Amino acid sequence: MQGAETVVTEGRTFPPLGPKTNSIQQVRYVCAIGAMHSASAIPWVIPITHCGPGCAEKQFGSLAMCNGFQGGGYGGGAVVPSTNISESEVVFGGENRLRELIRASLKILDAELFVVVTGCIPDLVGDDAGAVVREFQAEGVPVVLAETGGFKGTNFTGHELVTRAIIDQYVGEYAGGRTPGVVNVWSMLPYHNTFWQGDLSEIKRVLEGGGLKVNILFGHESEGVSEWKRIPQAQFNLVLSPWLGLRTAQHLEGKYGQPFLHLPIIPIGADETSSFLRKVVAFAGIDPSLAEEFIKKEERTYYHYLEGFGEFYSEYFWGMPAKFVVVGESAYNLALTRFLINDLGLMPGGQFITENPPEEYREAISREFRTIADDVVTHVAFEEDSYRIHTLIRQSDFGQKPPIILGTTWERDLAKEMRSAVVEVGFPASYEMVLSRTNVGYRGAIALLEKIYTTVVSGTA
Template sequence: MFNLEVSHKTNSIQQIRYVCAIAAMHSASAIPGVIPIVHCGPGCADKQFMNLAFYNGFQGGGYGGGAVVPSTNSRELDVVFGGENRLRELIKASIKILDADLFVVLTGCISDLVGDDVGSIVREFQDQGVSIVYAETGGFKGNNFTGHELVVRAIIDQYVGDYDGPKKQGSVNVWSLLPYHNTFWRGDLTEIKRILEGIGLTVNILFGQESKGVAEWRDIPKAQFNLVLSPWLGLQTAKHLEDKYGQPFLHVPVIPIGGKETSAFLRKVTHFAELDIAKAEVFIKEEEKQYYHYLEGFSDFYAEYWWGLPAKFAVIGDSGYNLALTKFLVNQLGIIPGKQIITENPPEEYRAAIRKQYQTIAEDVFTDVEFEEDSYAIHQKIRQTNFGHKPPIVFGTTWERDLAKELKGAIVEVGFPASYEVVLSRSYIGYRGALTLLEKIYTTTVGASA
């Protein structure tokens, strides 16, 4: 696994928790029928795959990712004389050999620094009727969150194009979790689509196996509205779609986990989309009935074993899961927040709004959140936190495993990198995902105390 361990005295980052912008090739391959093409140095694509899709839940590459991704593997010759011809040859070969509904060309540091005119090369193929777009994703542009927004924008502007037709009432485009970076994105998006359809919406989930691929992306301009379900990721896209297609958007910063939060979320969407309230309530009541039925059985364990369960927790990870987990743990389980650290380096303009969410975790509970990328600094902050007389439970990554042992606490890996988890379709959000999360939390704590 990629592990950048540099002394903290150099102002470098130890044990990185994101990858560079070109890793948005995973955002492309997360769309069924889409294959990325990367114009970068040798090994770049493989490193992104091994870090993000392999040693992070062992998710695999899928149809268009992993070992499938064509790469120019730019050489010294391409740095001196430019790599445009090499890219042109690669695109020709890829079109001939690979079956894709859409190709997405992503650039790396070398081609962006050299100044290869990737746009003009891609336009040559676009003029021939090839479904292909490009995004400049050199590492200095930012991390994979930035790259994701660039790829999404490229597909919308270069492939979906203009539209001034009617909107379909009761339809929504969902912008939420970052594919592959979020270890549980596949199961989570499946649950999001399921519950939104349950209240009467037609859902363009856009990524993952529940998506209809490029046909769904073509339908983006026809949707009644856009739903941004995250603290900040997707807001830039929603604002662009508002300008481009006149679509309103609903921003829900807290990804719902559990009955209370999920029901509130669905009622908010129902009101915004002007759906049939009675129909939505029937679905919500049925879901709550099942959820609380299982929770009733769990309560026997919780009441009997309370003395052996952690009283405080820490969450270390990207803002989407960090905020969602904090809300759930406080409101559903009554655990006290110890330390919350956000690691994906959100843009400065969104940080005040994110901090504000932690001030209203519950009616009588608030906490502060910190933004930190360096694991050395993160672990020092956790060591200095007062967790009381009981060992804490840490919701983090593989990087926190030794720290949890040091604190004699339990560790639940909930984000990148999660190299001690094998994840197929697991979800931790919504009604059903919350039950799975409860199983994971308390199986882990019981095991840790044995």
């Protein structure tokens, strides 16, 4: 949806909004150096930032604090070393300063791996950070470099740069065999996805329930760099997102001859989760009986709770939203939209994909939304600028009741204005406390229902 094209959502026509410009008001992603969080998301790994004095703090304050109050973890937040570049490094180069900082970090910080990430300044003034990092690597120091200059991409593309840096510079070559039934999981973006910790735990739990051994790689359920070292030994890679992780999986396929399974839909609810597990188990070629037993048990619990919910859902007096809008990155947007359409029977009122996915993936993303259900028309809009998104939502006709908005803090004012409710499900979620909560799988779906309908009910009186 480019330029002054007419926007079509749910078969309705929005008036033209004027051409898209470069402006981004109310950011929904940050720059590539934000992927320092992909390093600190791995247990005992600490990023080292070679950048201006505010970059590390901004990314941390934004992604980890004002987004679910997640906290920085062991090696994130205010722990992160930074060269805090000043004028002299701009003029004379910052390689010596970086060398000095890495050396000092080794002395002071206890990490199994350091990941050096660069900001705009070194990438503009032409620091050869690679040469500096290679000096340490030659000494056997566990340190890798990802060039994540802010103008080069987003924290999504930066995530794959960090991932690839660890694989190529730390995991390294591998010539041995692969272990059947072991899977590496590449899914949501740590920290940016407010619920990544709980979600990854649930995904791991489900896969293990099906008899797989899981390298979850990020979050406290990962074993850290030893798990990363075992990546090449896994039978296959699972990319569980519309596009993030695909490049990594393709790279691993080329590097280790390791196959990958791409499932764009992060499962929410029993139907989706059971089907997800069956697909992975089939791909792995392991005995499905364990999975079937697990599914049976999980579904019994799931439908027990759903039955309770059903009483509320069928006879709650005071009205409920019939439509919903999702404003968020493609992975969660697709997962939530499918669940709300297919499992709850809600009607989509606008799905805004906000992470600026690379052009090459956009058609495939749109197709996923078009094929959610035979009887529901869902159109997506790729929009990054909240002003445009909010204008499009305001101009929509939602019928007799406003929709429930699954979005971010940026939608709080809009929801108030529309007398609607907002559930903050993505970055930035500055008015949500999120620790282990999940929205995916069997357990997450129930928690999501609780959250959505607590919000709806508590707004009624």
